[in-house]
Amino acid sequence: MTADGMTTRELLGEADLLLTTVVPGTRGRWPRACAWLIRLALEQTLDVYWARVLPQAAECGMRPQLLLLPAYAGKDIAEQAREAWMGLARATHHHVYELAPTAAELRSWHQAVTQLDADLACGQQLD
Amino acid sequence: MAASLGKGGSVEELILERLDHSGLPADVADLVVASLLGDDDLADALNPEGPKQPVRQLGAQKASEQPAGTYLQSITVEGFRGIGRESALRLLPGPGLTLVAGRNGSGKSSFAEAAELALTGDDKRWSMPGRGVVWRAGWHNLHTAGNSRIAVALMADGQPGVITVERVWQPSARLEDAAVFVQEPGKSRRPLESLGWARPLELYRPFLSYSELGALVAGRPSDMYDALQAILGLDQLIEAERRLADVRMRFDESSKSAARALPTLLEQLRNHPDERARQAEAVLRLRLPDLAAVEALAVGGKADGEGLVGSLQQIASIRLPTAEMVRAAVARMSAIDRKVAELAGTPAADARRVAGLLKTALAHFADHPGQPCPVCGGNMLDETWATGARAVVTRLSKAARDADDAHAELEAATRAVRHLIPAEPGVLSADLGGEIDPAAARDSWQRWATLVDAGTIQQLAADADGVFTSLAAAIGQIRDDAARVVERRMDAWRPVAAALTSWADLARASHRDATTLGHVKKAMSWLRDTGKEVRNARLAPFAEKSARVWEMLRQESNVELGPIRLEGAATQRRVSLDVTVDGVPGAALGVMSQGELHALGLALFLPRATASDSPFRFLVIDDPVQSMDPAKVDGLARLLSEVARDRQVIVFTHDDRLPEALRRLQLPATVWEVVRREHSVVELKKNDDPVTRYLDDARALALTRDLPEQARAVVVAGFCRNALEAASHEVVRARRLAAGARHADVERALGDAHTLHQVFALALFDDAARGDQVSPRLQSKYGQSAAHAFQAAKTGTHETYRGDLVRLVDDAARLAAALRPRLAAR
Numbered sequence: 001m002t003a004d005g006m007t008t009r010e011l012l013g014e015a016d017l018l019l020t021t022v023v024p025g026t027r028g029r030w031p032r033a034c035a036w037l038i039r040l041a042l043e044q045t046l047d048v049y050w051a052r053v054l055p056q057a058a059e060c061g062m063r064p065q066l067l068l069l070p071a072y073a074g075k076d077i078a079e080q081a082r083e084a085w086m087g088l089a090r091a092t093h094h095h096v097y098e099l100a101p102t103a104a105e106l107r108s109w110h111q112a113v114t115q116l117d118a119d120l121a122c123g124q125q126l127d
Numbered sequence: 128m129a130a131s132l133g134k135g136g137s138v139e140e141l142i143l144e145r146l147d148h149s150g151l152p153a154d155v156a157d158l159v160v161a162s163l164l165g166d167d168d169l170a171d172a173l174n175p176e177g178p179k180q181p182v183r184q185l186g187a188q189k190a191s192e193q194p195a196g197t198y199l200q201s202i203t204v205e206g207f208r209g210i211g212r213e214s215a216l217r218l219l220p221g222p223g224l225t226l227v228a229g230r231n232g233s234g235k236s237s238f239a240e241a242a243e244l245a246l247t248g249d250d251k252r253w254s255m256p257g258r259g260v261v262w263r264a265g266w267h268n269l270h271t272a273g274n275s276r277i278a279v280a281l282m283a284d285g286q287p288g289v290i291t292v293e294r295v296w297q298p299s300a301r302l303e304d305a306a307v308f309v310q311e312p313g314k315s316r317r318p319l320e321s322l323g324w325a326r327p328l329e330l331y332r333p334f335l336s337y338s339e340l341g342a343l344v345a346g347r348p349s350d351m352y353d354a355l356q357a358i359l360g361l362d363q364l365i366e367a368e369r370r371l372a373d374v375r376m377r378f379d380e381s382s383k384s385a386a387r388a389l390p391t392l393l394e395q396l397r398n399h400p401d402e403r404a405r406q407a408e409a410v411l412r413l414r415l416p417d418l419a420a421v422e423a424l425a426v427g428g429k430a431d432g433e434g435l436v437g438s439l440q441q442i443a444s445i446r447l448p449t450a451e452m453v454r455a456a457v458a459r460m461s462a463i464d465r466k467v468a469e470l471a472g473t474p475a476a477d478a479r480r481v482a483g484l485l486k487t488a489l490a491h492f493a494d495h496p497g498q499p500c501p502v503c504g505g506n507m508l509d510e511t512w513a514t515g516a517r518a519v520v521t522r523l524s525k526a527a528r529d530a531d532d533a534h535a536e537l538e539a540a541t542r543a544v545r546h547l548i549p550a551e552p553g554v555l556s557a558d559l560g561g562e563i564d565p566a567a568a569r570d571s572w573q574r575w576a577t578l579v580d581a582g583t584i585q586q587l588a589a590d591a592d593g594v595f596t597s598l599a600a601a602i603g604q605i606r607d608d609a610a611r612v613v614e615r616r617m618d619a620w621r622p623v624a625a626a627l628t629s630w631a632d633l634a635r636a637s638h639r640d641a642t643t644l645g646h647v648k649k650a651m652s653w654l655r656d657t658g659k660e661v662r663n664a665r666l667a668p669f670a671e672k673s674a675r676v677w678e679m680l681r682q683e684s685n686v687e688l689g690p691i692r693l694e695g696a697a698t699q700r701r702v703s704l705d706v707t708v709d710g711v712p713g714a715a716l717g718v719m720s721q722g723e724l725h726a727l728g729l730a731l732f733l734p735r736a737t738a739s740d741s742p743f744r745f746l747v748i749d750d751p752v753q754s755m756d757p758a759k760v761d762g763l764a765r766l767l768s769e770v771a772r773d774r775q776v777i778v779f780t781h782d783d784r785l786p787e788a789l790r791r792l793q794l795p796a797t798v799w800e801v802v803r804r805e806h807s808v809v810e811l812k813k814n815d816d817p818v819t820r821y822l823d824d825a826r827a828l829a830l831t832r833d834l835p836e837q838a839r840a841v842v843v844a845g846f847c848r849n850a851l852e853a854a855s856h857e858v859v860r861a862r863r864l865a866a867g868a869r870h871a872d873v874e875r876a877l878g879d880a881h882t883l884h885q886v887f888a889l890a891l892f893d894d895a896a897r898g899d900q901v902s903p904r905l906q907s908k909y910g911q912s913a914a915h916a917f918q919a920a921k922t923g924t925h926e927t928y929r930g931d932l933v934r935l936v937d938d939a940a941r942l943a944a945a946l947r948p949r950l951a952a953r
Contacts, residue, residue, distance in 0.1 A: 005837035005927050014838045020805060025831035028802050028812030029824040029846075036845035036924060037838055043925055092845055092924070094817060094852035099783055102230045103805045 011041040031100035039088040084112040158650040162367040196284040196744035206271030208237035211807030220282040224771035229801030234809040241277035270807040331741035337750040340728040348701030378644040385637035425627035442609035460540035478523035563608040571598035672734035680726035682758035745775040757870035764788035821850035829932035844923025847939035854943035855890035
């Protein structure tokens with residue numbers, strides 16, 4: 001699924017751009033757009049990881065993937081991934097009464113996913 | 128809610144009307160009127176010399192004209208609180224509801240706070256609990272190096288031009304060190320005070336923050352009481368009562384001061400030796416002392432000359448001739464005496480006899496001329512003899528007159544000496560109290576008297592000087608003694624006299640004050656009773672409004688709000704809220720939830736802020752929705768929209784509940800969303816309903832060339848998905864709530880629908896479990912493009928959507944519109 005287009009790092013770069021600069025046409029709507037990009041970056045990071053470690057896992061939904069992750073990547077990394085996902089999933093779904101995520105929230109998810117991408121890329125397979 | 132707070136006559140009118148029928152004595156009624164007018168008027172009314180009627184007439188100074196209504200046009204903030212770069216919230220200056228939604232920390236509250244601070248300038252408010260020290264220290268935005276500035280632009284109804292109230296701080300200034308000014312186009316800057324809003328801002332407070340909302344009810348009971356008093360115009364009544372109370376205290380004090388001073392005075396008298404003290408004591412022990420008698424005693428006791436002091440004063444005023452005078456008189460007497468003595472036995476003395484003899488002889492001659500002298504029988508008494516005899520008679524008669532004169536002179540001179548000194552004054556034998564001894568004086572006087580009465584001229588001449596000298600010495604002595612004693616007694620009496628005199632004055636004043644006190648008490652008691660009636664008369668419309676607000680907000684609450692009353696007085700004053708929970712009256716506010724307390728706070732705030740006398744036609748409410756359950760939010764939405772019919776209502780809110788309720792209930796409102804970037808860059812975006820907003824976002828991003836193709840595809844698909852979710856939620860919510868479902872249940876059902884399939888199943892079939900039937904139904908009912916949009920929205924966030932992004936947004940928009948025809952029609 002990542003064969004075409006942007007790498008995880010590129011997605012995170014675009015998200016960072018939205019977060020720190022005023023991109024024309026995104027006035028006021030950049031928070032959710034940013035969330036979508038970070039969310040995709042997270043999905044992509046896991047896809048790349050599973051492709052190397054457990055290809056069939058990538059076919060599952062995100063919930064099973066997150067359940068599998070502690071066994072393969074360790075508890076800490078899995079916890080970090082789970083937290084970021086929960087936040088991003090909430091931010092990218094329409095929830096009644098909820099407004100767009102804040103810059104601070106986006107920044108923390110961005111950092112979490114960047115870290116996760118680095119950790120998982122190390123290929124440390126813990127078992 | 129109707130905008131105006133029913134007035135039912137001003138407080139003054141209500142009171143005057145009742146005063147006319149009160150039957151109070153004129154003096155008391157005057158006091159009531161004067162107490163309403165002010166301190167000076169009351170002082171005049173109490174002044175016995177003052178004008179009998181208050182000069183000013185009640186109500187004369189009131190021009191009960193409604194102030195021009197003011198609306199907010201914009202709030203501009205720079206470098207203040209959460210806002211760095213200048214950001215402006217633009218508002219339509221007229222009635223209507225504006226929501227400003229933003230997550231906590233987005234900077235939305237900074238606008239609310241800026242508006243309040245700019246107008247009130249009351250930086251003390253910021254130190255209240257809930258805002259705290261952090262606020263004071265952190266008001267300056269961290270991401271701003273230059274000046275901080277807040278500006279509120281206002282427009283007055285029916286008046287051209289914008290009034291801008293601005294507050295500017297130098298980079299290192301403290302919060303209270305702002306430059307503040309009012310600016311109108313084409314006019315020079317003027318101070319904030321020139322607007323005359325200080326009092327109205329306090330009275331009608333068009334600003335209400337979250338923390339205050341709770342404090343309105345949970346705060347000190349006296350604060351709420353005071354706020355209500357003021358808003359109802361009852362502060363005038365309170366002031367009047369306070370004035371009378373002050374006066375009463377003063378008069379209570381002064382009417383008792385004479386009685387209070389009496390024991391000290393009596394003590395002073397008891398210890399005083401003066402007999403006047405005894406008399407004064409006797410007078411003062413009477414129940415109603417004769418004040419004139421007291422004053423008479425003070426100035427001198429009995430009439431002059433009586434009593435010991437009188438005697439002493441007489442002695443002190445004894446006057447004697449000088450020694451020279453005495454000596455001269457005695458010398459004159461002696462000289463005349465000598466002259467008389469010289470005359471005695473001289474021819475001049477015989478002359479009288481001879482002249483008499485010759486006069487007799489001449490008479491005889493006249494009868495018997497030419498006869499011999501019958502005495503000697505010798506010579507013939509003829510004309511020659513007669514001529515000679517007549518000359519001798521003339522000469523001898525003169526000598527005799529001289530002798531007579533000398534005798535008379537001597538007699539006069541002797542009398543003069545005798546009368547030089549009067550008889551001994553009786554006062555020397557009077558009771559002189561033993562302090563002076565009159566013996567020597569009396570003795571000397573006696574000796575003088577004896578000398579002048581019984582002494583010969585020779586004795587007088589010899590002794591007068593000596594006797595007088597000793598008399599003068601004795602009298603000089605006793606006179607000095609007497610004067611000293613008088614002086615001493617006067618010195619001792621003087622303070623008592625002063626005390627008596629001033630006590631008499633005090634007693635007169637006290638008596639007068641006691642009369643006035645009676646009037647003041649009557650005035651107070653009447654005003655208090657009347658105040659209760661007036662208070663309730665004024666409170667009634669206010670309380671009705673509060674009750675109505677509460678009715679709208681309570682929704683599913685089991686708490687009922689009964690009549691609001693102002694109770695107690697002084698430190699016990701409070702607002703009594705008759706709260707009934709599940710029909711049980713007298714419940715404490717503690718049983719109410721936070722949301723209920725806030726609703727109650729609003730119920731109390733709104734009537735105040737929308738009072739017709741307020742020059743402010745706007746209300747700024749910061750986050751009233753927090754801790755309200757969804758049902759109350761519906762009530763709030765209806766309430767605010769009702770208030771917004773004739774007021775500009777600006778509500779800041781941290782989530783989408785209130786906007787959602789307004790959309791669902793189809794209540795008109797303008798919604799702004801505040802988004803804050805890193806570095807305190809705050810952006811405002813008109814926020815329509817979420818479906819439209821998501822689709823707008825999607826469309827805007829589809830056209831953005833600044834994002835890479837794939838990133839754009841992901842985000843556009845994501846926004847389309849959000850739009851479809853939002854549309855489905857709306858459909859489900861509207862359908863279920865209309866069927867009578869509870870808010871909480873509806874929200875749970877929506878929350879449980881995680882996937883887009885489940886959400887659509889709920890929207891299409893009202894059953895989240897029928898996800899497998901979604902695609903076929905979309906295909907059959909809404910067509911190929913609808914099913915395609917659904918599919919793209921679902922997978923496009925994972926896999927790059929390869930189709931035309933703008934077309935995708937259009938398809939999603941059509942599908943959303945088809946899902947919610949009612950809302951799309953708007």
